[in-house]
Amino acid sequence: MNTNADAILLVEDNPDDAELTKLALARHGLDGRVTHVSDGMQALDYLYRREAFSNRTGGNPVLILLDLKMPLLDGIGVLREIKGSDQLSNIPVVVLTSSTEPSDLQRAYDAGTNAYIAKPTEFAQFLSAMKHVCEFWININQPAPQAATVTPRHSGFADLN
Template identity: 70%
Template sequence: MSNNSDVILLVEDNAADAELTTMVLARYGFQHHVTHVSDGQQAMDYLYRRNEFSDRSGALPSLVLLDLKMPLLDGIGVLEQIKGSDLLRNIPVVVLTSSTEPSDLLKAYNAGTNAYIAKPTDFSQFLASMKHVCEFWLKINQTAPQPSPATARNTGFGDLL
């Protein structure tokens, strides 16, 4: 069930797409829950509380909305790191991208995505998609409890329990 501590981590390098997604999420009452980062490296820093996010408080995100084509570390790299981590693997990750290439879908599912959404170009379809994403992943879906960060040690190559 959704609660006030739910955080959606939006990983999107296109400022216009990030603004649109944040606006749509606000329409459904999630505006105070969206944290936006603009590349894959920032996403991993956020998740592991490194660099500019070393003082971040609060729980891990309840949902990651992940673009594929990004600088520094692409979406597949982020996905592989999340799903390969004992600390992070239970966070639902929804790929939200403009790509409908079969090879991108295959790479994303092989890397462990929970869902893959090609961004609709029609605004009303985008609204409906985001509404369904939030309803399912934050209100209906039951996720496994996250391990305590105190029990995991990040080595830079993943974490150790």
């Protein structure tokens, strides 16, 4: 198991969904290893160590759980930025969303998602889905070596602040 202090970056604007996801992750021993941000711009600030995260220590997360429908910058925009960055492109990104729209799936895969999970509506099914996500992406998957340093980068999305 990877032992990064902040192994998972959760990008979710809905506070209830964020709490549910953190609870499910905690049930699998990952409490204390999740950093939650509530929009796409905060996610990029976190990853590029900008703004409130300029003094962030530690490496990149080993997994990003990304919602699609968010204010300021949606999940597709975040995904395109991550997968277009030499410094971040190897971080696995799992889209975790309520949408089952074929167009959302296609856009997410076109933008480079590693997996797409439609949030189950039943809590037991959600727990099971998170168990499988954790088992594979945290315990089984062998991540790519991380770049030595992620330098702050100003993307084309800075104008949205």
